[in-house]
Every structure is written in C-alpha cells, then in structure tokens.
Amino acid sequence: MTRMQYHPLKARLLHVLQVEALSPRLRRITLSGPELDGFLSPMPDDHVKLLFPHEGVVLPVLPSFGSTGASFPAGTLRPVARDYTPRHHDPERRTLTLDFVLHGDGPASQWAANAKPGDAIGVAGPRASRLIDRQAFKHWLLLGDETALPALARWLTWIPPQARVTVCVEVASLEDRIALPAHAGADLVWVLRRPSSQGCALLAALQELPRHASSAGSVESPYAWIACESTQMRGLRQHLLNERAWPRKQLYAAGYWKRGDSDHDNEH
Numbered sequence: 001m002t003r004m005q006y007h008p009l010k011a012r013l014l015h016v017l018q019v020e021a022l023s024p025r026l027r028r029i030t031l032s033g034p035e036l037d038g039f040l041s042p043m044p045d046d047h048v049k050l051l052f053p054h055e056g057v058v059l060p061v062l063p064s065f066g067s068t069g070a071s072f073p074a075g076t077l078r079p080v081a082r083d084y085t086p087r088h089h090d091p092e093r094r095t096l097t098l099d100f101v102l103h104g105d106g107p108a109s110q111w112a113a114n115a116k117p118g119d120a121i122g123v124a125g126p127r128a129s130r131l132i133d134r135q136a137f138k139h140w141l142l143l144g145d146e147t148a149l150p151a152l153a154r155w156l157t158w159i160p161p162q163a164r165v166t167v168c169v170e171v172a173s174l175e176d177r178i179a180l181p182a183h184a185g186a187d188l189v190w191v192l193r194r195p196s197s198q199g200c201a202l203l204a205a206l207q208e209l210p211r212h213a214s215s216a217g218s219v220e221s222p223y224a225w226i227a228c229e230s231t232q233m234r235g236l237r238q239h240l241l242n243e244r245a246w247p248r249k250q251l252y253a254a255g256y257w258k259r260g261d262s263d264h265d266n267e268h
C-alpha cells in the first residue's frame with residue numbers, strides 16, 4: 001500500500017529570501033540558493049532536517065554523508081536540528097518555502113521569529129518519501145494541528161479532485177486559521193485547542209464526525225493521516241483502531257512534537 005523511496009542525502013546551505021506572517025503564530029520563510037539543485041520532495045508529508053547556526057555564529061555546521069552516515073568536520077559542535085515540512089519547492093527560482101509555528105520556546109521557533117533576509121541555515125534531506133498510490137483511496141481523513149498545516153496544504157493539492165477529503169485542524173486561536181488550497185471534495189473543520197484538563201479538541205471533533213466520514217466500514221476505501229502533539233496523536237490513533245476498527249495499513253499517525261519535550265523524536 002505504501003513503499004519508501006530513498007533520495008540521495010545532501011546537506012545544503014541556503015539563505016533566507018523572504019519572511020511573511022501568515023497568522024499570529026505562523027511564519028512563512030522562503031529560502032533560496034544554488035544548492036537547491038537536485039532537491040526532491042514528491043510527497044506531502046516529506047520532511048527535511050533544518051540545521052541551525054550556533055549562537056553568535058553566522059553559518060551552520062553542515063555534515064557530509066557517506067556509507068557510514070553523517071559526519072561532521074573534526075572539532076565542530078553538531079548543530080541543533082529540527083524536522084520541518086517543505087511547503088513548496090520551486091526548482092526554477094531555486095526556492096524552498098517552509099511554514100514555522102511560533103510557539104515561543106525552542107531554537108527553531110526562535111530562529112524563525114528572528115529570521116531576516118540573508119540569514120543562513122542548513123537543510124538536509126528529505127532522506128526518503130513514503131509513496132502512496134493516490135488512486136487507491138476514495139476517501140481521506142486528515143487530522144492535524146498547526147505543525148501539520150504545510151503537509152495538509154500539500155495533501156489537498158495532491159489528492160485527486162474526485163476523492164472525498166475530511167480535514168480537521170486544531171489551532172490555538174481563530175486568527176491562526178489560514179487559507180488552504182481548494183479541493184472539490186473537501187470538508188474542512190477548524191477546532192480550537194483546549195486547556196489540557198479539558199481533553200483533546202481533535203479527538204472530540206473526530207468522535208462527532210458522522211461514521212461515513214471517518215469509518216473504515218464505509219464502502220469507500222479510506223486512508224487516515226494524523227500529525228500533531230504526540231499524546232494527542234496516540235489518542236486519535238487509538239480511537240480509529242479501537243472504536244472504528246480502522247485497518248492499520250490505512251493509517252499513518254505521527255507525533256510532530258511532544259509537550260514539555262525538546263527535540264522530540266518523530267514518533268509514528
């Protein structure tokens with residue numbers, strides 16, 4: 001149903017071309033540079049590793065990749081690295097656009113909050129893409145928070161227009177809703193994040209979805225994709241597997257970050 005496509009691994013030195021505010025908590029940063037030649041990102045949920053310069057230093061330390069994996073120049077401190085989704089790649093203009101959640105804490109969020117044209121950053125990958133047959137499913141269920149918006153936007157462009165798509169997005173405030181690409185078969189629901197004592201807004205929205213929109217028992221073959229805070233992701237995955245008898249092979253769920261955990265490993 002899915003298979004991996006591996007790409008040649010390379011770390012690229014890029015520079016900020018443009019910075020735009022998409023919402024109070026979402027910043028779009030366009031990077032550019034000749035090293036983008038050969039960059040590949042065929043799937044909506046591909047990710048790159050961003051490599052940030054050390055404090056007070058202009059250029060990031062970049063690894064080279066060989067048969068034994070990544071190696072860094074001798075005597076250098078490894079850079080801080082975080083996962084981000086390529087929102088848009090324009091091979092002709094040699095640009096790569098990324099959308100950052102400004103959550104206030106953490107080196108990636110702080111870098112994005114302060115980024116200005118000319119700033120340098122390293123971009124490694126994507127290492128691989130999880131290929132899915134886009135004709136195999138007639139119905140898609142997409143659940144995510146702000147960190148998933150770049151991938152959600154790409155899914156909406158990638159999924160064939162005759163398919164049905166149910167999209168639920170959790171945001172911190174009404175102002176954090178952004179325009180997403182139009183899709184003829186999409187139903188889009190925005191939900192507001194709740195204080196943790198009041199449970200997960202995405203799970204509540206999923207529980208309220210009519211069974212035809214979120215049920216594996218539907219005659220239309222469904223595929224579910226989830227990306228959000230890790231504990232929330234587990235709750236959503238459990239709900240689909242246990243309450244909706246969702247086929248495991250038709251489900252991909254990833255913890256894109258974990259509350260209280262810095263540099264959380266991509267959990268899926």
Ligand SMILES: Cc1cc2nc3c(=O)[nH]c(=O)nc-3n(C[C@H](O)[C@H](O)[C@H](O)COP(=O)(O)OP(=O)(O)OC[C@H]3O[C@@H](n4cnc5c(N)ncnc54)[C@H](O)[C@@H]3O)c2cc1C
Binds near residue numbers: 047147262266
């Ligand atoms: C495959 C993949 C793709 C991703 N794509 C994107 C993307 O396109 N855009 C994007 O913004 N993020 C994306 N993320 C999430 C991003 O990698 C994490 O949010 C990351 O932790 C941010 O790093 P940081 O240095 O800002 O914070 P960290 O140093 O990792 O964390 C510091 C503190 O901030 C908290 N924190 C981290 N992220 C958030 C958040 N979003 N909201 C509230 N608190 C948070 C942590 O719990 C911790 O307490 C993606 C993650 C994965 C695994």
